[in-house]
Amino acid sequence: MSWLILRLGFMSRKLRIIWLGLLSLASLTLHAAPLQVAVASNFMGPMNAVASVFERDTGHKLQLSFGATGQFYAQIRNGAPFAILLAADKETPLKLAREGLAVEATAFTYAKGRLVLWSKRANFVDNDGAFLKSESFTRLAIANPKLAPYGAAALETLTKLGLRDRIAPKIVEAANIAQSFQFVASENATLGFVAMSQVYERGKLKEGSAWLVPTSFHSPINQDAILLNPGKDQPAALALLNFLKTDKAKTMIRSFGYDL
Incomplete structure (x- = not known):
């Protein structure tokens, strides 16, 4: 009888160890789950750079x-289970907050974008x-102005120049600013409106020729970040928002041609 009691006690201890091991594994799995972040296309370059440093410094993982x-x-x-939105405007994050899908108090401007007219040709x-007024080009790429703030800024620029209606037949509409860049880079469009961060590096044009559109030609491209409801209970979400406000992150963002 005493042998049986000892045996049961041993098994109970063994089961407890297994149970604690399973709990630890579940905890590690939960911690390792990457934070889902929605990022405006124009911010691809800087966000990849920021994410690399953030993951190294904090141990958190991001899914961009x-x-x-x-x-x-x-x-x-x-x-969609995104924890954070890094938008290309101010309006969308606030709209989500008003609809009860985001935390308004967490919204802040993480970058101010610059619009560029770019061609791969020198x-x-x-x-x-x-x-633009010469119209000596075949196709002009712009991002969808209904979905992409950079596309809306491009249309405002054409309106400012008095060219919107004249150039309309030559416009090739891209889904977003990344695709607008691809159209020009692949020369499926002669030129296009893109984000400065896509064609400049450390203040210098990487290739081709470009016109840095004056900010007075269009509405400000103030880009805001906001915590979405799925991120409320995720420590990594607040950690990322706070990291974007650090001097380290701001230096990286500025290096891609953004104002702050």
Whole structure:
């Protein structure tokens, strides 16, 4: 009888160890689950750089999705489990907060974008935009103005120049600013409106020719971040938002041509 009691006691201890091991494994798995972050396409370069340093410094893992702000808005409304939105405007994060899908108090401007008219061809685009009036090009790429703030800024620029209607037949509409860049990079479009971060590095144009559009030609491209409801209970979400406000992150963001 005493042998049986000892045997049961041994088994109970063994089961406890197994149970604690399973709990520890579950905890590790939960911690390792990457934070899902929706990021405006124009911010792909800087966000990849920021994410690399953030993951190294904190141990948190990120799963980045890049796309048009308007598309993310629709996905979030339909239940997409993003924890954070890094939008290409101020309006979308606040709209999500008003709809009860985000925490308004967490919204802040993480970058101020610059619009550029760019061609892969050297000495093709002049530095004052007058080239557009010559219409000596076949296709002009812009991001969908209904979904992408950079596309809306491009249309405002054409309106400011009095060219919106004249150039309309030559416009090739991209789904987002990343695709607008691809159209020009692949020369499926002669030139296009892109984000400065896509074609400049450390303040210098990487290739081709470009016109840095004056900020007075369009509404400010103030890009806001916000905590979404699925991120409320995820420590990594607040950690990332706080990291974006650090001098280390701001230095990286500025190096891609953004203002702060």
